[in-house]
Amino acid sequence: MLESLKKEIIEYGMLAGEKNFTPGISGNISAKCENQVIITASGSANGYLSEGDFSVIDFDGNVVTGNEKPSTEKFLHIEYYKQRPDINCVFHTHSPYLTAYASAGIPLDMNVSPEIIYCFGKIPVAEYALPGSVELVENTSKYFKEYDVILMKNHGVIIAGQNVKDAYLKLELVEAYAKTNICAKILGGAKILEENEVRKIYELRNK
Numbered sequence: 001m002l003e004s005l006k007k008e009i010i011e012y013g014m015l016a017g018e019k020n021f022t023p024g025i026s027g028n029i030s031a032k033c034e035n036q037v038i039i040t041a042s043g044s045a046n047g048y049l050s051e052g053d054f055s056v057i058d059f060d061g062n063v064v065t066g067n068e069k070p071s072t073e074k075f076l077h078i079e080y081y082k083q084r085p086d087i088n089c090v091f092h093t094h095s096p097y098l099t100a101y102a103s104a105g106i107p108l109d110m111n112v113s114p115e116i117i118y119c120f121g122k123i124p125v126a127e128y129a130l131p132g133s134v135e136l137v138e139n140t141s142k143y144f145k146e147y148d149v150i151l152m153k154n155h156g157v158i159i160a161g162q163n164v165k166d167a168y169l170k171l172e173l174v175e176a177y178a179k180t181n182i183c184a185k186i187l188g189g190a191k192i193l194e195e196n197e198v199r200k201i202y203e204l205r206n207k
Contacts, residue, residue, distance in 0.1 A: 002056060005031040005038050008164040010049045013040075017047015020096065021171055027093040027156065028071035031164055032081050035059065039074055041067035046093070072132030079137050080160050083144040087160040089167040094156040097178035101125075102151040108178060112190045116177050117201045120149055123174065128153040149174050 009029050016022045027046050030039035037057050040046060044053035055063050055070035059078055063070060071077075077090045101108060108116070108123035116123075124143050129135035140158060143150045148160045149170060159174070161167025184190035193201075 001033050002036075002038055005033055005164065006051070006054055009038070009040070009054075012164050012168040013046040013049045016091070016093065016095075016168060016171065017045070019172070019175075021175055022046040022093045022095065027091070028073050028077070029089070029091050029164075030071075030074075030077040031089045032087070036064060037074075037077060037081065038066075039070050039077060042069040042071050044071075073136075075134070075137050076140060076158065079141045080144050080158070083141065084160060086162060087148075089161045089164045091159045091161075091167045091171050092156060093159075093171060095171065095175045095178075097182060098151060098157040098175055099155075100182065101178055102156060103154055105153050107151065108174070108181070110181075110190065111193045111198045112181065112184075113177055114193070114197075114201050116174070117193075117198060118205055119170070119173065120147070121202075121205075123147065123149045123151060125151040125153050128155065131155060 009031060013029055025043055025045045028040045029046055030037050038054055039057060041053050041055055052067060055066045057063055057070050057074060061074050073092055080087055080090050105125055107125045111117055124147060126140040126143060129139050140150055140152055150158050159167050159170050161170055181190055
């Protein structure tokens with residue numbers, strides 16, 4: 001199971017790299033496997049992962065096997081899994097358009113896209129804290145129970161999915177949405193959906 005997860009993370013990490021969602025050595029990816037977590041190693045590049053770029057850790061953050069230096073963001077991932085039993089993969093990236101919103105401290109909470117409203121509702125911004133710090137976990141984890149996508153102020157984005165593919169596809173969707181919003185601003189600003197239309201979308205979500 002761990003080996004198949006590793007192969008999936010390599011595959012989707014490479015795809016994320018090709019699309020510039022995870023430039024350089026920024027970001028990290030993990031997947032849950034029963035009572036353990038496989039996570040990319042500190043300093044690894046998500047778009048160019050190899051067999052030696054993974055650590056297997058327990059839910060206390062201790063290395064069980066693999067690379068001795070797991071990502072410094074390991075407790076951020078662990079906390080997501082602790083709060084959300086339905087989540088089995090977490091991507092943390094510095095994709096350019098989402099990170100632009102995070103850097104500006106602007107949530108993606110305007111009712112512009114029916115697809116985004118249906119899939120995510122709103123995308124909040126967690127307050128800044130030093131990467132890898134306890135404070136970062138505290139600030140960001142406030143949103144874990146309610147949201148699958150969270151911007152981290154002056155930092156990047158964290159995305160949770162039911163599996164590796166699901167988390168990647170969410171990243172692809174919301175990065176494109178952030179880009180669309182920025183382009184719409186150039187054209188005078190996106191038009192906001194009327195409240196009755198938003199209500200219809202939420203009714204579809206609840207069916």
